[in-house]
Amino acid sequence: MRIQTRRRSVRSFGWCSGLLVGLLVLGVAPAARAQSGALTELLSGVVRMKTFINPDGRTTQNLGREREGSAVVIDTNGLILTIGYLMVEAHSAEIITNDGHTVPANVVGYDNQTGFGLLRAIAPLKVQPLAFGKSAELKERDAVVVAPFGGPDNAAPAVVVAKREFAGNWEYLLDQAIFTAPPHPTWSGAALLNHEGKLVGIGSLIVGDATGKGERQPGNMFVPTDLLAKLPLDAREGFVLSLIDGKCSLEEVIDMCAFERIETIDIVAGFIQTGIVLLRAQPPSSKPPSGRGA
Numbered sequence: 001m002r003i004q005t006r007r008r009s010v011r012s013f014g015w016c017s018g019l020l021v022g023l024l025v026l027g028v029a030p031a032a033r034a035q036s037g038a039l040t041e042l043l044s045g046v047v048r049m050k051t052f053i054n055p056d057g058r059t060t061q062n063l064g065r066e067r068e069g070s071a072v073v074i075d076t077n078g079l080i081l082t083i084g085y086l087m088v089e090a091h092s093a094e095i096i097t098n099d100g101h102t103v104p105a106n107v108v109g110y111d112n113q114t115g116f117g118l119l120r121a122i123a124p125l126k127v128q129p130l131a132f133g134k135s136a137e138l139k140e141r142d143a144v145v146v147a148p149f150g151g152p153d154n155a156a157p158a159v160v161v162a163k164r165e166f167a168g169n170w171e172y173l174l175d176q177a178i179f180t181a182p183p184h185p186t187w188s189g190a191a192l193l194n195h196e197g198k199l200v201g202i203g204s205l206i207v208g209d210a211t212g213k214g215e216r217q218p219g220n221m222f223v224p225t226d227l228l229a230k231l232p233l234d235a236r237e238g239f240v241l242s243l244i245d246g247k248c249s250l251e252e253v254i255d256m257c258a259f260e261r262i263e264t265i266d267i268v269a270g271f272i273q274t275g276i277v278l279l280r281a282q283p284p285s286s287k288p289p290s291g292r293g294a
Contacts, residue, residue, distance in 0.1 A: 057089035078121035133198030
């Protein structure tokens with residue numbers, strides 16, 4: 001039996017202004033101290049990640065056997081979202097918080113359709129998870145903040161310069177990738193925050209033409225987090241849903257997502273009950289069953 005997604009259409013600048021001002025005047029005026037504490041707490045959910053790749057992995061030649069970048073804590077149980085090329089084929093990983101606390105993490109899964117990767121810390125991180133915003137609501141010229149690990153000192157203001165299709169021949173096709181400028185030098189896995197301080201994208205690339213109009217304006221490309229969060233799902237449900245393409249069987253989804261088997265079955269059952277996922281019968285195989293005497 002195969003499972004198929006039923007597609008559903010998804011249809012104040014004050015906070016961002018305050019955040020941008022805070023990033024510019026941090027440490028200059030006494031009034032900035034309270035804002036500094038709020039920013040530090042908000043950005044504590046953006047952590048440093050190190051991954052260690054299987055020596056015989058096919059991506060080691062181009063990406064190396066040890067990788068490092070940013071990742072975003074998205075729930076209180078230690079679930080962490082990052083860009084997939086930082087952790088694909090990893091056999092182990094560790095998370096370092098902005099206050100220097102190091103915690104090992106397990107690789108949960110990599111989705112080659114979105115480019116996202118998920119990990120789970122094996123011990124409490126004691127940071128504030130970032131809430132999801134709606135990347136579909138971002139418009140060109142919107143002010144945003146690019147936030148890699150390292151807290152407010154490493155965060156920087158940016159502007160959305162384009163939302164357009166992006167095709168990565170090595171992994172994914174995005175209908176509405178988010179392009180920002182100016183470029184941030186530590187973009188890999190960085191959080192893109194909207195005017196509410198909510199997560200709307202994960203940093204993937206630096207590009208030479210962010211607008212896509214031949215203007216040669218450098219910038220960064222972000223994968224929109226609506227690909228996980230546009231439905232009323234938690235992050236685990238969103239990740240399972242991202243693996244359902246109408247071709248995979250239930251057993252294949254269970255194998256790919258790397259959750260406990262019963263957890264994945266419960267999530268898919270919830271999708272079926274709410275009508276998000278439809279079941280269709282698998283055509284009978286034309287191959288005769290194999291036997292020991294064949």
